[in-house]
Amino acid sequence: MIKNLLFFILSMMIFCSLFITGCSKESKQEEIFERFSKMLSKQDYDNLYALLSKESKEYTSVEDFVTRYTNIYSGIQAIDINIEKDEIDHEKNVIPFSIGMETVAGKVNISNYQLRLVKEGKEWKIQWDESLIFPSMKKGDKVKVYTYKAKRGSILDRSGNLLAKDGVNKTVGINPEVFDLNNREKKIRELATILDISEENIIKKLDNNKHSNYFVPIVDILSNEEKLRKLEDRGNDGIFVDSKDSRVYRNHEAFGRLLGYVGSITAEELEKNKEKGYNATSLIGKAGLEQVYEDTLRGIDGAEIYLERDGEKVETMAKLEPQDGQDIKLSIDSDLQAKIYDEMNGGKGSAAAVNPKNGEVLALVSSPSYNSNRYTTYITREEQQRREESDFADEANRFSKLYSPGSVFKLITAATGLEKGTIDPEKRININGRSWKKDSSWGNYSITRVNDQTSVNLKDAVKYSDNIYFAMSALDLENADFIAGAKKFGIGEELEIGYPLSKSQISNNGNIGSDILLADSGYGQGEVMVTSLNMALVYSALSNDGNIMSPSLVQTKDHKVDVWKEAAILPEHVSTLQPAFSAVINEEGGTANVAKILGVQLAGKTGTAEIKGSKDDKDGTENGWFVATDIDSTKISLAIVLEDVKAKGGSSAAIPIGKNTLYDYFYK
Missing domain, CATH: 3.40.710.10 (DD-peptidase/beta-lactamase superfamily)
Structure with a gap:
């Protein structure tokens, strides 16, 4: 009887030992997964690297590891990273999991990840390779992002004439390698005179350029500007004119205060609109109708995140189609608007016209105003002088x-x-x-x-x-x-x-x-x-x-x-x-x-x-x-x-x- 009792106690001790060992293994594997999940979610790559196995650390240095994760996750604009584990395979020491995140291509949910674990001494470590970035990713693969540009909505007058649209302007620039060969000072004087800008402006941009064969943009200019003709065929002098996608406005000061303009988003604007899909390179309405109707006019760019192997696309991870902005049509009579403004001849004041039978606003004039194109091109010295002489009277919206x-x-x-x-x-x-x-x-x-x-x-x-x-x-x-x-x-x-x-x-x-x-x-x-x-x-x-x-x-x-x-x-x-x-x-x-x-x-x-x-x-x-x-x-x-x-x-x-x-x- 005593012998049987001793045997039972010994058996139970062995069983408990095995049970505790198994439980300890499972809890420690789950613990390292939680640490992995927390650090990846926080994009804490330095501490994430510390969880890697010795073999993995020989596979990639901490510098390469951190740089790669940083470049990829920032490149796809990954935020709100959420990691969920599936059922653990303790036999193979593998923890399946999935990752959800917001990216430049929208919400991404990717499964089939496998966190492989190895025992080093008393600790579990992560066996790392590129498949933990994306499951099908291999060494040498690149993560690419292609942006599909959305079109900003146009602003039209009552007759459908365009007052603001996405179009093309020109960039006047210099190739220093050719420009500096001879008569540099003379060419700077000529260019400054044609563009009506200071010579110092050109010299400063050339001096700030560190690459002699790089194109140095000087000013953006409307495609139909007469002065462009004087700059055509000047390639032998190192002066070139390139096309540039831009916002283009009705070329008349009568519309500036009404239309407003767009510009590069500021850090403050980006923070204020962080839930709306803007990024650091976005344009945003800064004044006038462009600002008031920003949510209507703005287009939301699309994007595709994909893996590239040996120069070929092998897998699309996520794709978001672009959404063009909506046009807005005004009741404004453009000819009437321009006529009133021209008759005011720069005098300070305001004018408004309505249709008595339907209430449509036919004109809203603030004088003096500005040409909205100056915010997508440049201000000449002549215009700047006029503004200074008027004590910047064009900055007031007088119809309001x-x-x-x-x-x-x-x-x-x-x-x-x-x-x-x-x-x-x-x-x-x-x-x-x-x-x-x-x-x-x-x-x-x-x-x-x-x-x-x-x-x-x-x-x-x-x-x-x-x-x-x-x-x-x-x-x-x-x-x-x-x-x-x-x-x-x-x-x-x-x-x-x-x-x-x-x-x-x-x-x-x-x-x-x-x-x-x-x-x-x-x-x-x-x-x-x-x-x-x-x-x-x-x-x-x-x-x-x-x-x-x-x-x-x-x-x-x-x-x-x-x-x-x-x-x-x-x-x-x-x-x-x-x-x-x-x-x-x-x-x-x-x-x-x-x-x-x-x-x-x-x-x-x-x-x-x-x-x-x-x-x-x-x-x-x-x-x-x-x-x-x-x-x-x-x-x-x-x-x-x-x-x-x-x-x-x-x-x-x-x-x-x-x-x-x-x-x-x-x-x-």
């Missing part, structure tokens, strides 16, 4: 800027007074002199006007732009009704056109806290601030039965023409206001009579907004407005504002711009 509207705001005051019954259009108001104040509570403050009629009705007050009449009208309305009337025209609301614009205001805080401020607001001074588009929309009501349509800039298939402000002018008052504001242009003595165009029935208004620090400020500036809408064909409502017109005749400076633009629009 708020301006005091001055007398063009009087349409809102008139329409509100008619609706509330505080204005009788036929009633004549007796006004003596050119200044007026409500009572002695105003102290030294008074309202002034430029006309001197002693008796005016609504039409006269509009035609001659009588500030006192409209100040009185605003006071008759009182605060709440005046503010409500302005809101009926969208003042104080966002203009949702698919492009960010500054929000107009009736006052700084939305309220009008004094009679003086209310009176000033009645003729568009005070704290009223608007964009040029606001005023184009306000006057469009005269051409659309009193309604203002929802403004739109980008045309889409599912776009619906909607009324934004129904009965901004009550229908029964449109017939009263049309002749009043037509008199401004069509009748002798009207403030914009010089804008009259035979055969076109225009209604509109001029306005001079004083920009002063105080009532007694004698050094303040003036902005000049001209707004007009055609009330017969109802095709266009146009608003123009020019800055700093005090020495240019006030609002009269804007009238020729409007007249010439409208004449061209209707007759050419």
Whole structure:
């Protein structure tokens, strides 16, 4: 009995020893797999190398090991590496596993990996070769990445004309090996003169080049530039012109502030958009529509990761097809946009035009602007000098800027007074002199006007732009009704056109806290601030039965023409206001009579907004407005504002711009 018990105990001891040994083997193999998995996921290649067997370390040095992993994983842009083991084959000391990762070619899931283990002393080590990078990879194989470039969407005008597209520019460059042979200084002077850049610019780029037979790019230039002809066939001088894929824009400054431009992505932009598939070489919208519609326009490059053996592709590991960006089509009339800009002749200001019947934005002009191509080519010395002389005025987006509207705001005051019954259009108001104040509570403050009629009705007050009449009208309305009337025209609301614009205001805080401020607001001074588009929309009501349509800039298939402000002018008052504001242009003595165009029935208004620090400020500036809408064909409502017109005749400076633009629009 005792003998049998001893035998049983001995047997159990042997069994437990074998069991513990087996368990210890399994746990240690799993432990080294976990260490392998952790280090590969973290791309900690130095510590990963320490897990390799002696034989593996003889197969590859630590430098080669780390360099190879680094080059391959960074080349395929591997991130979020996840490793999962399958059932371990303890008989063969092999751990099957799979790897999932995000790469330049998208999500990759690769199975059939085998982690082979060998025992060295008391430790398990990894038997490494290239199959642990990719299962079918062998020594000498290369991992290649081919990029399939996606096309960025184009920007088109209302007629389908291209305003921005992916195209080809030219690169003017030098082959130093030929260029430096003779007459180097002379050729630098000639090239600098033709390109209108400094000689120092060329010399610096040549001096920074360390390889005499390398092509040194000097500038990128539009393919149709006239100056390119002077550089053709100059190969014997070492001057060459190559083609380059590039973003190409409508070659006119009128479109720069609207279109914007693209540029190389910055580290900050890359971090901000890290989930969107950008990389260090990506282009991204930097301003204008290119920036606003970046997610729509941008194309997502495709890529293929493959193994190359002896110069031949042997296996594709992953492939991602490119996704071209989507085009956007604008409601902009390119000819109208360019005409307005040219008529503004570099003066600081803004202009906007809309179709009164459907709200389509026909023009959005900021002057001065820039040619978007300068951001994909270069800036000449002449252009840079102009920019410096203007104190870089082209850097401001003026069609998004708020301006005091001055007398063009009087349409809102008139329409509100008619609706509330505080204005009788036929009633004549007796006004003596050119200044007026409500009572002695105003102290030294008074309202002034430029006309001197002693008796005016609504039409006269509009035609001659009588500030006192409209100040009185605003006071008759009182605060709440005046503010409500302005809101009926969208003042104080966002203009949702698919492009960010500054929000107009009736006052700084939305309220009008004094009679003086209310009176000033009645003729568009005070704290009223608007964009040029606001005023184009306000006057469009005269051409659309009193309604203002929802403004739109980008045309889409599912776009619906909607009324934004129904009965901004009550229908029964449109017939009263049309002749009043037509008199401004069509009748002798009207403030914009010089804008009259035979055969076109225009209604509109001029306005001079004083920009002063105080009532007694004698050094303040003036902005000049001209707004007009055609009330017969109802095709266009146009608003123009020019800055700093005090020495240019006030609002009269804007009238020729409007007249010439409208004449061209209707007759050419």
